[in-house]
Amino acid sequence: GAVVSxxxxxxxxxxxxxxxxxxxxxxxxxxxMFWYRQFPKQSLMLMATSNEGSKATYEQGVEKDKFLINxxxxxxxxxxxxSAHPEDSSFYICSARVIxxxxxxxxxxxxxxxxxxx
Amino acid sequence: KQEVTxxxxxxxxxxGENLVLNCSFTxxxxxxxxxxxxxxxxGLTSLLLIQSSxxxxxxxxLNASLDKSSGRSTLYIAASQPGDxxxxxxxxxxxxxxxxxxKGTMLLVSP
Numbered sequence: 001g002a003v004v005s006x007x008x009x010x011x012x013x014x015x016x017x018x019x020x021x022x023x024x025x026x027x028x029x030x031x032x033m034f035w036y037r038q039f040p041k042q043s044l045m046l047m048a049t050s051n052e053g054s055k056a057t058y059e060q061g062v063e064k065d066k067f068l069i070n071x072x073x074x075x076x077x078x079x080x081x082x083s084a085h086p087e088d089s090s091f092y093i094c095s096a097r098v099i100x101x102x103x104x105x106x107x108x109x110x111x112x113x114x115x116x117x118x
Numbered sequence: 119k120q121e122v123t124x125x126x127x128x129x130x131x132x133x134g135e136n137l138v139l140n141c142s143f144t145x146x147x148x149x150x151x152x153x154x155x156x157x158x159x160x161g162l163t164s165l166l167l168i169q170s171s172x173x174x175x176x177x178x179x180l181n182a183s184l185d186k187s188s189g190r191s192t193l194y195i196a197a198s199q200p201g202d203x204x205x206x207x208x209x210x211x212x213x214x215x216x217x218x219x220x221k222g223t224m225l226l227v228s229p
Contacts, residue, residue, distance in 0.1 A: 006161070034216065043207065043219040044162075093161050106152065107217060109162035 002028045002098050006110035013084055014118055021079045021113045023094030029074035030096035034107065035067075038091040050077045084117045091115075120145045120212045124220035131198055132228055139193040139223045141208035146189045153182050153193050154207045156222070162207065166193070198227045 003026040013019050023033055031052050036044040048069050049057045056069035066088075068080040081088055091114055095107040121144045131137055141151070149170045154162040166175045166182040168191070174183040181194040191208055205224045209217040 004161075043221045044217075046216050049216060091159075095162075106150075106164065106167050108164060109154070111161040112159070114159065 002026075002096065002108040004030075004094065004096050004108050004110040006092075006094055006113050008113060009111060010114045010116075012116045012118065015085055016083055018080055018082045019084055019115060021081075021092055021094075021115075023077045023079070023096070023110050025075045025096045025108075028096070028098060030077075030098070031074060032097040033071060033077040034095045034097070035069060035077075035079050036093045036095065038093060038112075044093060047079075081115065084115070086117045089115055089117045120148075120210060120218045122208060122210060122218050122220035124206075124208060124223050126223055127221065128224040128226075130226045130228065133198060133200060135198050135227075136194070136196050137198055137225075139195070139206050139225070141191040141193070141220055143189045143191075143210050143218075145210075146186050148186065148210045150211065151182075151184050151191050152209045152217070153180075153191075154209065156205045156207060158204075165206075195225075198225075200227050200229050203227050 005024045007022045033050045035047045037047050038044045046059050047062045050069045050071040052071045052074050058064045071077040091112050093112040095109040098106050123142045125140045152167045153165045156162050168175045168184045179196040184191045203226050205222040207219050207222045209219045212218040
């Protein structure tokens with residue numbers, strides 16, 4: 001299957017700092033990547049859809065100025081949590097959409113990034 | 119708005135049992151359904167993708183079925199093993215590209 005990586009896998013930062021998380025598709029090109037957030041014992045909640053070369057589309061309730069998304073190439077999307085606060089502590093997962101064999105919308109997920117804001 | 123429900127929320131079984139995980143969705147106008155596995159603190163691993171034109175898909179000891187008209191899917195795991203212990207999530211498309219996830223079934227298979 002398609003491989004998606006995330007970096008870093010874990011980050012601890014002080015309140016007020018900014019944190020950048022990278023999502024890469026390793027063996028395919030992804031025109032669309034997605035960013036999800038998962039709180040403990042909860043399911044994944046979509047934060048935003050990232051399209052290469054254009055602005056991200058944010059879900060209702062997600063602050064676009066706080067969660068900056070850049071999709072500069074077909075293999076890389078970044079999520080920057082600006083001025084992080086303890087309530088931003090969560091598990092952030094990205095995914096990339098693959099179109100192959102006429103199958104649409106199959107998504108492959110990265111391993112996730114655990115963010116802890118002190 | 120699409121809603122996905124998974125039952126049971128948690129399941130604990132001894133090794134070797136066959137088991138069924140259930141997923142239901144409110145909007146049956148889907149074009150596929152995907153089952154994932156998530157290990158603690160890890161990302162998601164795609165297990166099976168069923169297209170709306172298909173009734174089931176099989177991969178090894180896993181078999182997933184889809185009944186669009188009733189808004190249901192089941193994931194059947196044969197001869198369960200301790201290594202199958204994980205949270206299993208089902209997801210359906212909402213709109214063009216996004217996915218709506220259920221809350222998952224946490225499975226524990228004891229030796």
